[in-house]
Amino acid sequence: xxxxxxxxxxxxxxxxxxxxxxxxxxxxxxxxxxxxxxxxxxxxxxxxxxxxxxxxxxxxxxxxxxxxxxxxxxxxxxxxxxxxxxxxxxxxxxxxxxxxxxxxxxxxxxxxxxxxxxxxxxxxxxxxxxxxxxxxxxxxxxxxxxxxxxxxxxxxxxxxxxxxxxxxxxxxxxxxxxxxxxxxxxxxxxxxxxxxxxxxxxxxxxxxxxxxxxxxxxxxxxxxxxxxxxxxxxxxxxxxxxxxxxxxxxxxxxxxxxxxxxxxxxxxxxxxxxxxxxxxxxxxxxxxxxxxxxxxxxxxxxxxxxxxxxxxxxxxxxxxxxxxxxxxxxxxxxxxxxxxxxxxxxxxxxxxxxxxxxxxxxxxxxxxxxxxxxxxxxxxxxxxxxxxx
Amino acid sequence: xxxxxxxxxxxxxxxxxxxxxxxxxxxxxxxxxxxxxxxxxxxxxxxxxxxxxxxxxxxxxxxxxxxxxxxxxxxxxxxxxxxxxxxxxxxxxxxxxxxxxxxxxxxxxxxxxxxxxxxxxxxxxxxxxxxxxxxxxxxxxxxxxxxxxxxxxxxxxxxxxxxxxxxxxxxxxxxxxxxxxxxxxxxxxxxxxxxxxxxxxxxxxxxxxxxxxxxxxxxxxxxxxxxxxxxxxxxxxxxxxxxxxxxxxxxxxxxxxxxxxxxxxxxxxxxxxxxxxxxxxxxxxxxxxxxxxxxxxxxxxxxxxxxxxxxxxxxxxxxxxxxxxxxxxxxxxxxxxxxxxxxxxxxxxxxxxxxxxxxxxxxxxxxxxxxxxxxxxxxxxxxxxxxxxxxxxxxxxxxxxxxxxxxxxxxxxxxxxxxxxxxxxxxxxxxxxxxxxxxxxxxxxxxxxxxxxxxxxxxxxxxxxxxxxxxxxxxxxxxxxxxxxxxxxxxxxxxxxxxxxxxxxxxxxxxxxxxx
Numbered sequence: 001x002x003x004x005x006x007x008x009x010x011x012x013x014x015x016x017x018x019x020x021x022x023x024x025x026x027x028x029x030x031x032x033x034x035x036x037x038x039x040x041x042x043x044x045x046x047x048x049x050x051x052x053x054x055x056x057x058x059x060x061x062x063x064x065x066x067x068x069x070x071x072x073x074x075x076x077x078x079x080x081x082x083x084x085x086x087x088x089x090x091x092x093x094x095x096x097x098x099x100x101x102x103x104x105x106x107x108x109x110x111x112x113x114x115x116x117x118x119x120x121x122x123x124x125x126x127x128x129x130x131x132x133x134x135x136x137x138x139x140x141x142x143x144x145x146x147x148x149x150x151x152x153x154x155x156x157x158x159x160x161x162x163x164x165x166x167x168x169x170x171x172x173x174x175x176x177x178x179x180x181x182x183x184x185x186x187x188x189x190x191x192x193x194x195x196x197x198x199x200x201x202x203x204x205x206x207x208x209x210x211x212x213x214x215x216x217x218x219x220x221x222x223x224x225x226x227x228x229x230x231x232x233x234x235x236x237x238x239x240x241x242x243x244x245x246x247x248x249x250x251x252x253x254x255x256x257x258x259x260x261x262x263x264x265x266x267x268x269x270x271x272x273x274x275x276x277x278x279x280x281x282x283x284x285x286x287x288x289x290x291x292x293x294x295x296x297x298x299x300x301x302x303x304x305x306x307x308x309x310x311x312x313x314x315x316x317x318x319x320x321x322x323x324x325x326x327x328x329x330x331x332x333x334x335x336x337x338x339x340x341x342x343x344x345x346x347x348x349x350x351x352x353x354x355x356x357x358x359x360x361x362x363x364x365x366x367x368x369x370x371x372x373x374x375x376x377x378x379x380x381x382x383x384x385x386x387x388x389x
Numbered sequence: 390x391x392x393x394x395x396x397x398x399x400x401x402x403x404x405x406x407x408x409x410x411x412x413x414x415x416x417x418x419x420x421x422x423x424x425x426x427x428x429x430x431x432x433x434x435x436x437x438x439x440x441x442x443x444x445x446x447x448x449x450x451x452x453x454x455x456x457x458x459x460x461x462x463x464x465x466x467x468x469x470x471x472x473x474x475x476x477x478x479x480x481x482x483x484x485x486x487x488x489x490x491x492x493x494x495x496x497x498x499x500x501x502x503x504x505x506x507x508x509x510x511x512x513x514x515x516x517x518x519x520x521x522x523x524x525x526x527x528x529x530x531x532x533x534x535x536x537x538x539x540x541x542x543x544x545x546x547x548x549x550x551x552x553x554x555x556x557x558x559x560x561x562x563x564x565x566x567x568x569x570x571x572x573x574x575x576x577x578x579x580x581x582x583x584x585x586x587x588x589x590x591x592x593x594x595x596x597x598x599x600x601x602x603x604x605x606x607x608x609x610x611x612x613x614x615x616x617x618x619x620x621x622x623x624x625x626x627x628x629x630x631x632x633x634x635x636x637x638x639x640x641x642x643x644x645x646x647x648x649x650x651x652x653x654x655x656x657x658x659x660x661x662x663x664x665x666x667x668x669x670x671x672x673x674x675x676x677x678x679x680x681x682x683x684x685x686x687x688x689x690x691x692x693x694x695x696x697x698x699x700x701x702x703x704x705x706x707x708x709x710x711x712x713x714x715x716x717x718x719x720x721x722x723x724x725x726x727x728x729x730x731x732x733x734x735x736x737x738x739x740x741x742x743x744x745x746x747x748x749x750x751x752x753x754x755x756x757x758x759x760x761x762x763x764x765x766x767x768x769x770x771x772x773x774x775x776x777x778x779x780x781x782x783x784x785x786x787x788x789x790x791x792x793x794x795x796x797x798x799x800x801x802x803x804x805x806x807x808x809x810x811x812x813x814x815x816x817x818x819x820x821x822x823x824x825x826x827x828x829x830x831x832x833x834x835x836x837x838x839x840x841x842x843x844x845x846x847x848x849x850x851x852x853x854x855x856x857x858x859x860x861x862x863x864x865x866x867x868x869x870x871x872x873x874x875x876x877x878x879x880x881x882x883x884x885x886x887x888x889x890x891x892x893x894x895x896x897x898x899x900x901x902x903x904x905x
Contacts, residue, residue: 004426004867005419007860014856039477039834040841047835050482050490054827057494058820061501068505132508139810141508161813162505169813352483 012377019370026363035354045351052348058166059344063337066164066330072172073327076135079125080179080320086125087313090118090288094301094309105298115292122285123148126180133160136176145176151285153177164333170326179319182287183258183265184308185279187226190252194227194245202273206266208240208259218273226255233257241266246304249293256304262314284312397438398890404431404441405884411444412877414582415868422859423589425866427581446581448866450604453588456858457595457602461656463855464596466848468661472541473668473841479533480834489830492526495519497823500687500785503804504816513804520785520796527680531791534673538666542633545662548597549631549638552659555594556612556626562587563609564624570607584608594620598629599656614640615653629659636666668840673791675833678758680791682829685756686822688782690815693773694806695799696766700735701780701818703760707753708734713778720773721748735763748772757789770802779814 029035039046097103097111126136126146133141138156145155159171201218215233216222223229226245233243244256257279259266271278282290287308291301408429418424425448432442482488499519503512562583569580587608594600594612600620603611612621618640620627630639630647638659639647654660688701702713710732717727717738725745729738735753742751748768756762765774765781774781783803788794797803 004863004869007863007867009420010422010856010859010863034483037483039480039482039838040473040845043835043838043842046482046838047831050488050827050831050834053482053488053490054494054823057498058823061498064502065505131506133506139812141809156810158810160809163501163813163816 023366029354029359091309112295138175188277244304461599465661472665560626677791681757685758690811691783691803692808700763715777779811
């Protein structure tokens with residue numbers, strides 16, 4: 001068979017180009033550490049790497065949100081802890097005052113000063129900010145939650161939430177009306193004394209939890225004043241409701257109610273008769289303020305004052321435990337997210353990074369092939385028949 | 390008597406010398422891939438000595454045509470790969486921080502960062518910055534793709550010029566073949582080296598456009614491209630032209646009319662260029678689609694300060710039900726709450742807003758991406774609009790597509806008037822927007838990656854076939870120096886032997902003369 005010289009040359013060029021291409025690819029693999037460097041190197045890897053980059057970015061954002069929630073909720077927990085400390089201090093002061101039978105008006109006034117300081121402290125904390133955002137302003141963020149004069153809640157009635165994972169979000173700025181809300185209820189109508197008789201009979205229909213109750217008063221065989229009414233409620237509904245006769249800062253008396261269960265609330269469905277004006281539901285700050293004003297007025301704190309301060313402390317404690325529970329969930333997300341991050345990054349690395357040892361082996365193989373090709377061409381050119389003529 | 394013998398010897402010497410010349414020519418062209426080995430055919434005719442009957446050219450037109458067709462295919466792929474590689478270079482997805490997906494991810498993480506902490510001035514500034522970067526990236530890529538498109542136009546013009554130049558040369562060569570054939574008819578028809586030039590030009594032409602060649606007995610040829618559009622016939626050639634505005638290749642008829650043959654070209658760089666233009670158009674459309682999606686979808690929960698609000702959700706049809714129930718609160722010249730149910734349509738909502746008459750008007754509009762939404766215009770920027778489901782917001786991007794996309798001019802005002810209570814809803818919407826943008830971008834990069842990878846694989850296979858055909862041609866027509874040396878050696882011996890006859894005749898004459 002005829003072997004034209006140009007055929008040999010073409011074959012050499014073709015093989016040379018193929019091996020050089022392989023050699024240069026492996027050189028790049030080793031020098032860059034990347035197996036895939038351009039989109040077309042491996043289209044499926046390109047698709048998956050883009051998908052993974054997005055997932056990693058989303059995960060990173062969720063991690064940032066988690067960190068944000070962690071920071072905020074830790075501060076909320078700390079703040080509520082301080083509120084609880086203050087309330088406990090005020091409670092202890094109130095017990096001491098109640099148990100002491102010989103406090104002068106000046107001493108009561110000094111105690112009121114202490115309550116004033118405590119209230120100011122709680123208000124400061126309830127209106128505390130983290131960055132630009134109020135801790136207890138809910139989703140309104142920049143609206144001051146509690147009016148310093150009325151202590152009414154003026155901000156959003158929904159929590160501000162952030163997404164901490166693909167499917168879950170947590171509240172990071174809580175609505176203050178809920179955090180500082182109480183389940184204490186004081187009748188708006190007041191009486192000169194606990195035994196002042198009702199002039200108009202009526203009934204209170206209320207719901208505690210899922211049960212509705214109707215309490216009649218002022219009629220024949222029914223409680224005739226707020227003292228009897230409180231006693232009647234305690235005797236008949238004592239497993240659901242606490243009832244008190246409490247002196248108001250102006251010296252008058254009101255009937256006060258509170259559910260036995262800490263987290264329950266009372267829904268007033270209908271009130272008729274003398275108490276039809278309804279019940280006030282003071283928030284914790286307002287409850288503290290009521291005691292302070294009583295002390296300022298020279299009145300001794302009563303059982304309801306003690307109860308309300310204790311209940312306020314317990315409610316803050318309950319809110320704190322709820323925050324703690326969310327915080328714990330948020331903190332538990334950290335290792336999961338970090339692990340997922342590692343898994344995603346490893347997947348990405350597996351797709352685009354070169355196996356260096358394998359690449360070096362390939363590189364060596366191509367080098368040997370290249371040298372062999374050179375030798376083959378040289379030998380082939382040497383096989384001329386003309387040498388034998 | 391001696392005169393006749395000397396005549397025969399002299400003719401033999403001349404033929405052998407010419408044969409040696411032909412062999413030398415073979416050796417000289419051993420490395421010329423377009424050269425076909427030539428063999429002198431010497432005929433012995435007793436008692437008239439030897440004659441050079443013809444020069445046989447070792448060539449198979451079938452294989453040449455096959456090779457040229459394959460070359461057209463390979464060149465077409467090469468051209469397509471060349472241009473797609475330039476596109477691929479623009480999308481550095483494997484270089485950390487330089488890929489387009491990084492810009493998309495950065496924008497949406499900035500967005501979600503803001504929705505996490507909407508009062509943070511840094512997060513607001515970061516969103517604007519990342520939105521501008523994303524727009525900049527999209528526009529840069531658009532510019533780059535336009536540049537590549539222009540460069541393909543430039544190449545196409547060059548290729549068309551090259552085709553026209555080659556066809557002119559081929560037409561001229563057709564004439565030369567006839568003339569030289571006539572001139573050398575009686576002297577062994579030694580004109581075949583012109584055919585090498587012809588084959589070289591045909592090979593070169595095949596690189597630019599697919600051709601079909603018909604050859605006559607003496608080697609003149611007719612060249613056509615697909616569907617019988619003649620490029621060369623006899624001494625005439627037909628020109629091509631490139632219409633850059635419409636991306637068309639035109640065949641110029643002799644009557645002055647021009648025929649669009651873009652769809653008929655099936656090979657060569659012209660085909661590769663046309664295919665690359667189509668690829669590029671697809672990439673540009675996808676980039677445009679991404680811009681349109683961003684303009685149509687991405688919104689901020691702005692509640693006041695601006696005059697143009699949009700319904701957050703987009704619908705495939707303007708008559709689709711809203712799929713959600715809620716209430717829009719309009720605080721304009723007076724305050725009104727408009728309730729809507731999931732079965733209401735955008736038009737129902739627009740009618741309700743328009744009839745409220747509190748300083749807001751609404752109209753159902755088509756988004757740049759082809760979906761539909763509600764555009765609510767406030768007659769006074771101080772008016773407030775909120776929705777219970779976070780269904781009202783301001784657009785982050787404005788424009789109609791990639792050509793004019795930009796960050797909304799009122800974005801700073803929007804950022805100063807965010808409805809914080811809807812931040813988590815918009816955060817959730819942003820996940821869908823992010824996915825949609827990512828999917829379009831993924832489609833773009835996958836198209837580039839898939840196309841180029843497939844072209845490269847196809848090129849490797851087809852190039853191997855081309856190499857195989859070239860090797861086959863080389864085997865047939867190529868020159869083996871070893872063989873040629875043997876032939877020359879043989880001719881040399883014959884020449885020497887024949888030369889000896891002259892000296893023998895000379896001796897014979899001398900001896901005869903001495904005898905006289």
